Amino acid sequence: MGNMMGGTNCVSAGVKFSSFIYWMMRGGVKYMDIYLASDINNSIIESLTDGTGIRLVIFTCGCIHHCPECQNPKSWDIKNGVRIPVVKVANYIIKKLYEGDFDGITLSGGDPLYQSDAILELLVILKNKIKSLNIWCYTGYLYEEVKNLKAIKYIDTLVDGPFEKDKKFPKKKFRGSWNQRILHLSNGSVVMEE
Numbered sequence: 525m526g527n528m529m530g531g532t533n534c535v536s537a538g539v540k541f542s543s544f545i546y547w548m549m550r551g552g553v554k555y556m557d558i559y560l561a562s563d564i565n566n567s568i569i570e571s572l573t574d575g576t577g578i579r580l581v582i583f584t585c586g587c588i589h590h591c592p593e594c595q596n597p598k599s600w601d602i603k604n605g606v607r608i609p610v611v612k613v614a615n616y617i618i619k620k621l622y623e624g625d626f627d628g629i630t631l632s633g634g635d636p637l638y639q640s641d642a643i644l645e646l647l648v649i650l651k652n653k654i655k656s657l658n659i660w661c662y663t664g665y666l667y668e669e670v671k672n673l674k675a676i677k678y679i680d681t682l683v684d685g686p687f688e689k690d691k692k693f694p695k696k697k698f699r700g701s702w703n704q705r706i707l708h709l710s711n712g713s714v715v716m717e718e
């Protein structure tokens with residue numbers, strides 16, 4: 525990831541500039557806020573288990589699925605999260621990506637698509653800055669339920685479906701239960717990984 529994004533010169537100036545351009549494109553409308561699972565340092569962390577390669581994982585708050593034996597029921601209620609401007613989160617992620625050697629980012633939760641408008645805004649900023657950025661997203665929704673969300677077109681791989689405790693299947697990588705699908709999305713096509 526480090527190589528594909530080039531050097532670290534003028535990163536913050538570039539971020540500020542692209543943020544300004546985006547603000548202009550929005551007609552001066554203020555950025556949204558997003559609810560992270562906790563403070564920004566603890567909600568955006570490196571992981572080897574949430575998608576292929578080394579991922580920067582963003583944990584959001586809010587989830588309507590309430591799966592039995594969910595590992596993080598505190599994340600269900602968005603009020604348990606920390607509210608932060610999307611642009612601040614985007615700048616933090618871009619800085620981390622430039623500093624580290626990541627293969628992409630992964631949106632996790634809670635359910636990131638619970639805040640699909642804020643996620644869309646985040647992904648637009650990130651993709652505007654790093655066109656080759658690979659994006660995974662975990663969701664408790666089925667693809668068929670969310671496929672028309674604008675945020676979906678920025679996501680390369682969707683791991684969909686609720687966690688079902690009776691379908692735990694630890695040998696399957698990157699999912700908590702075997703009903704969950706790994707769907708690679710590209711220009712409207714959907715390829716399911718076995």
Ligand code: SF4
Binds near residue numbers: 596597599663
């Ligand atoms: S979708 Fe994920 S965060 Fe939401 S209840 Fe199910 S396991 Fe928990």
